[in-house]
Amino acid sequence: xxxxxxxxxxxLALLVQPALAQTAPDARAQTAAELRDRALKDPLAxxxxxxxxxxxxxRPAGSPAMARAKDWAVREFERLGFTNIRVHEFAKPTWTxxxxxxxxxxxxxxxxxxxxxxxxxxxxxxxxxxxVVVFGSFAELLAAPEGSLKGKIAVVNQPMTKTxxxxxxxxxxxxxxxxxxxxxxxxxxxxxxxxxxxxxxNAPHTGMTRYSDxxxxxxxxxxxxxxxxxxxxxxxxGPVKVRINLxxxxxxxxxxxxxxxxxxxxxxxxxxxxxxGHLDSWDVGTGAHDDGAGIAITTAAAKLIGDLPRHPRRTIxxxxxxxxxxxxxGEAFLADNKDNLxxxxxxxxxxxxxxxIYALLLPKGAVDAPQLAALPALFAPLKIIISRDPAxxxxxxxxxxxxxxxxxxxxxxDATRYFDLHHxxxxxxxKIDPVQLNQNVAAWAxxxxxxxxxxxxxxxxxxxx
Amino acid sequence: xxxxxxxxxxxLALLVQPALAQTAPDARAQTAAELRDRALKDPLAxxxxxxxxxxxxxRPAGSPAMARAKDWAVREFERLGFTNIRVHEFAKPTWTxxxxxxxxxxxxxxxxxxxxxxxxxxxxxxxxxxxVVVFGSFAELLAAPEGSLKGKIAVVNQPMTKTxxxxxxxxxxxxxxxxxxxxxxxxxxxxxxxxxxxxxxNAPHTGMTRYSDxxxxxxxxxxxxxxxxxxxxxxxxGPVKVRINLxxxxxxxxxxxxxxxxxxxxxxxxxxxxxxGHLDSWDVGTGAHDDGAGIAITTAAAKLIGDLPRHPRRTIxxxxxxxxxxxxxGEAFLADNKDNLxxxxxxxxxxxxxxxIYALLLPKGAVDAPQLAALPALFAPLKIIISRDPAxxxxxxxxxxxxxxxxxxxxxxDATRYFDLHHxxxxxxxKIDPVQLNQNVAAWAxxxxxxxxxxxxxxxxxxxx
Numbered sequence: 001x002x003x004x005x006x007x008x009x010x011x012l013a014l015l016v017q018p019a020l021a022q023t024a025p026d027a028r029a030q031t032a033a034e035l036r037d038r039a040l041k042d043p044l045a046x047x048x049x050x051x052x053x054x055x056x057x058x059r060p061a062g063s064p065a066m067a068r069a070k071d072w073a074v075r076e077f078e079r080l081g082f083t084n085i086r087v088h089e090f091a092k093p094t095w096t097x098x099x100x101x102x103x104x105x106x107x108x109x110x111x112x113x114x115x116x117x118x119x120x121x122x123x124x125x126x127x128x129x130x131x132v133v134v135f136g137s138f139a140e141l142l143a144a145p146e147g148s149l150k151g152k153i154a155v156v157n158q159p160m161t162k163t164x165x166x167x168x169x170x171x172x173x174x175x176x177x178x179x180x181x182x183x184x185x186x187x188x189x190x191x192x193x194x195x196x197x198x199x200x201x202n203a204p205h206t207g208m209t210r211y212s213d214x215x216x217x218x219x220x221x222x223x224x225x226x227x228x229x230x231x232x233x234x235x236x237x238g239p240v241k242v243r244i245n246l247x248x249x250x251x252x253x254x255x256x257x258x259x260x261x262x263x264x265x266x267x268x269x270x271x272x273x274x275x276x277g278h279l280d281s282w283d284v285g286t287g288a289h290d291d292g293a294g295i296a297i298t299t300a301a302a303k304l305i306g307d308l309p310r311h312p313r314r315t316i317x318x319x320x321x322x323x324x325x326x327x328x329x330g331e332a333f334l335a336d337n338k339d340n341l342x343x344x345x346x347x348x349x350x351x352x353x354x355x356x357i358y359a360l361l362l363p364k365g366a367v368d369a370p371q372l373a374a375l376p377a378l379f380a381p382l383k384i385i386i387s388r389d390p391a392x393x394x395x396x397x398x399x400x401x402x403x404x405x406x407x408x409x410x411x412x413x414d415a416t417r418y419f420d421l422h423h424x425x426x427x428x429x430x431k432i433d434p435v436q437l438n439q440n441v442a443a444w445a446x447x448x449x450x451x452x453x454x455x456x457x458x459x460x461x462x463x464x465x
Numbered sequence: 466x467x468x469x470x471x472x473x474x475x476x477l478a479l480l481v482q483p484a485l486a487q488t489a490p491d492a493r494a495q496t497a498a499e500l501r502d503r504a505l506k507d508p509l510a511x512x513x514x515x516x517x518x519x520x521x522x523x524r525p526a527g528s529p530a531m532a533r534a535k536d537w538a539v540r541e542f543e544r545l546g547f548t549n550i551r552v553h554e555f556a557k558p559t560w561t562x563x564x565x566x567x568x569x570x571x572x573x574x575x576x577x578x579x580x581x582x583x584x585x586x587x588x589x590x591x592x593x594x595x596x597v598v599v600f601g602s603f604a605e606l607l608a609a610p611e612g613s614l615k616g617k618i619a620v621v622n623q624p625m626t627k628t629x630x631x632x633x634x635x636x637x638x639x640x641x642x643x644x645x646x647x648x649x650x651x652x653x654x655x656x657x658x659x660x661x662x663x664x665x666x667n668a669p670h671t672g673m674t675r676y677s678d679x680x681x682x683x684x685x686x687x688x689x690x691x692x693x694x695x696x697x698x699x700x701x702x703g704p705v706k707v708r709i710n711l712x713x714x715x716x717x718x719x720x721x722x723x724x725x726x727x728x729x730x731x732x733x734x735x736x737x738x739x740x741x742g743h744l745d746s747w748d749v750g751t752g753a754h755d756d757g758a759g760i761a762i763t764t765a766a767a768k769l770i771g772d773l774p775r776h777p778r779r780t781i782x783x784x785x786x787x788x789x790x791x792x793x794x795g796e797a798f799l800a801d802n803k804d805n806l807x808x809x810x811x812x813x814x815x816x817x818x819x820x821x822i823y824a825l826l827l828p829k830g831a832v833d834a835p836q837l838a839a840l841p842a843l844f845a846p847l848k849i850i851i852s853r854d855p856a857x858x859x860x861x862x863x864x865x866x867x868x869x870x871x872x873x874x875x876x877x878x879d880a881t882r883y884f885d886l887h888h889x890x891x892x893x894x895x896k897i898d899p900v901q902l903n904q905n906v907a908a909w910a911x912x913x914x915x916x917x918x919x920x921x922x923x924x925x926x927x928x929x930x
Contacts, residue, residue: 201666202750202891203667203668226893237519424667425689
């Protein structure tokens with residue numbers, strides 16, 4: 001009767017309960033369980049993230065900060081014992097924010113909370129002043145006839161739905177990415193979009209937008225959520241005039257880097273499991289959730305595995321992608337690996353902040369693979385569902401290699417808070433929960449170790465089904 | 466057995482249970498109960514607040530917006546049937562914010578979220594650039610020797626404690642109000658204070674600061690909370706340089722107004738119960754919680770009483786004070802009433818936002834007054850504690866008349882959220898909960914009606930004890 005009592009007491013004492021040894025059928029599962037439990041207590045991910053966000057700060061691709069971040073990445077890989085450290089440079093145009101402001105000028109004066117969208121053209125010197133036309137959804141703007149916004153500032157005030165998986169983002173983000181083209185086509189002189197945010201606060205959220213040669217390129221900015229609501233309410237009462245000033249510069253002679261470091265495999269070093277996060281961030285906040293967390297989680301998980309007495313059979317490669325926010329790292333990574341794709345066993349990017357993982361989606365056909373039979377017991381105390389759905393996506397920076405045939409998985413994170421913070425001045429270290437951060441490290445360490453120390457062939461499983 | 470069953474069912478059906486008729490011993494209590502229940506469903510407070518925040522927007526004392534707000538106030542009083550409408554003008558210097566920015570310039574570039582403090586002097590053209598000295602509390606700055614901050618920018622990063630009664634504010638606010646004097650005395654060239662805020666977000670919170678002739682007048686601004694943390698963390702690693710630009714102007718030839726309207730008493734019209742909120746706000750956000758809510762709550766409560774078939778015996782006067790944020794309305798109100806103080810029965814200001822009231826503090830000696838015997842039963846369904854402590858404070862704008870002998874009461878509000886929002890761009894209408902707003906209206910209507918329809922003499926009760 002003593003053993004169960006002790007186990008019960010230990011269960012009460014620990015928030016996350018280590019699996020009991022007898023549930024792990026072999027030494028590999030035992031090692032994975034030890035990795036998991038070490039990860040839950042390991043300060044490394046937090047330390048990496050604190051150093052990156054405090055010591056480097058925000059790091060837009062192409063900025064001097066990004067060059068410092070690249071040097072930081074190399075130093076970190078060296079310090080933590082990674083080998084085969086590689087810095088792959090690629091061409092990357094750089095958009096840089098300048099002074100920005102916007103205000104209601106009629107019927108009264110009111111300073112609006114705005115941030116220019118990434119890639120926006122500047123306004124002419126002196127700004128743009130015009131009447132606003134406010135749409136409650138992007139669909140309503142799309143329904144407006146050509147020419148109907150001539151001389152106006154188009155405003156889209158479409159709210160974003162908050163869900164655990166962040167699916168509201170793809171529904172809402174078109175208003176940001178496609179808004180300037182669609183408003184420009186209809187004659188608008190500028191475009192304002194309610195921040196693609198699940199918060200109700202006035203901090204604006206930036207993010208990329210696009211232009212096409214088929215439409216005039218008009219300046220575009222994100223509005224704080226209450227300010228977007230105010231514009232809509234006020235415009236129902238009568239004409240509202242807004243003045244917008246956006247200064248920004250674009251350079252085309254700049255570069256970015258994907259930086260990687262390896263935990264070299266002990267038996268099949270040429271077979272590579274690709275993980276990582278993106279090192280670049282927006283220029284507001286310090287890129288803690290987006291995506292310092294991904295850098296910290298995957299680096300800490302790989303380092304824990306690297307510290308084992310014996311490296312797993314296959315190589316684990318942590319990639320710090322250098323230009324997720326403004327695109328290009330995935331193409332560059334594909335180009336850099338085009339002769340080696342068959343050796344990339346599987347790939348995944350951690351890029352949804354630092355909150356807890358609640359589900360794993362494996363490549364098609366892999367969920368019942370005997371090499372992963374220990375996963376359900378290993379993941380149970382981490383409260384991670386092992387989904388039977390195949391992973392549709394492995395992260396923005398592995399989309400190109402996925403399209404080229406590399407299998408991908410997703411460790412799906414709780415995104416409830418993520419879109420309150422990301423791309424805004426509030427994406428800062430204090431918003432990271434160290435307990436949830438370490439739950440991520442534990443999940444990555446367990447999964448990556450099992451895959452890297454196995455002979456599982458995701459391509460064969462995918463074809464077999 | 467039927468009656469109790471019905472009462473029980475009614476209790477289940479309603480979130481706020483109306484008191485049963487038999488618990489009210491007389492017609493006055495019955496009327497008060499009806500007022501309360503009407504208030505809980507009345508859209509008026511919301512409508513007033515929506516119109517003020519949307520139609521007028523932010524309204525700093527001395528601004529053109531405040532002149533429009535004054536005209537709005539007169540129109541509202543007229544529209545709602547108030548009489549004796551009075552606009553009392555008084556001299557009021559006006560501080561107006563100009564362009565503002567601040568950034569870390571070394572060891573790297575980072576745009577800081579700041580707002581100049583109310584009353585700050587501007588920086589010289591071109592701004593101020595200097596190394597920062599960061600203190601974790603105001604006490605540490607006070608402990609720094611004279612001359613020790615020569616040529617530096619002083620930063621105080623003292624967090625504010627969140628409590629239901631908002632007591633953290635008075636503990637923290639000295640760092641804002643007295644910081645520039647104390648930093649200036651010690652040689653600092655500028656002053657930055659962590660926003661006096663209970664939020665962890667980067668939106669800065671403004672608020673008044675002060676200067677003295679005994680210390681150099683140095684420019685001063687509030688920092689977003691994570692940015693204050695970043696400065697402290699970064700300064701532990703080595704020297705940090707910050708550049709601050711603050712433009713503001715001050716005029717001394719401007720005026721403000723206290724505007725009042727009466728529900729004239731039916732028997733003793735010369736005896737006046739003074740309630741109200743302040744009409745002025747800061748220039749960021751739209752002053753929804755601070756203090757559009759107080760305006761809406763007290764106006765709606767008085768209007769409900771004014772709609773009764775018979776006005777209460779005494780007059781109810783709603784005052785929309787015109788300069789709470791930058792001071793002066795209370796002095797002006799005292800000057801305007803100096804020959805009439807004995808007729809002011811009691812006074813109180815609603816000025817802690819729109820969240821629910823949880824306690825009533827009456828003037829000393831009044832808690833057992835027979836004229837208020839119905840209060841416990843009337844307040845029970847509103848979940849308001851009737852405290853036995855005397856009210857120490859009735860609001861900033863009635864402090865001067867309180868000091869001159871006018872009794873005051875406090876309807877204490879839940880301030881848990883208030884200091885997340887106030888004085889910031891997030892003090893906007895969407896942060897108001899209409900259910901809690903109406904709970905306020907109900908409490909004010911009940912209490913004011915009972916006092917105004919009675920002969921209770923708070924001065925005599927105070928002396929008797």
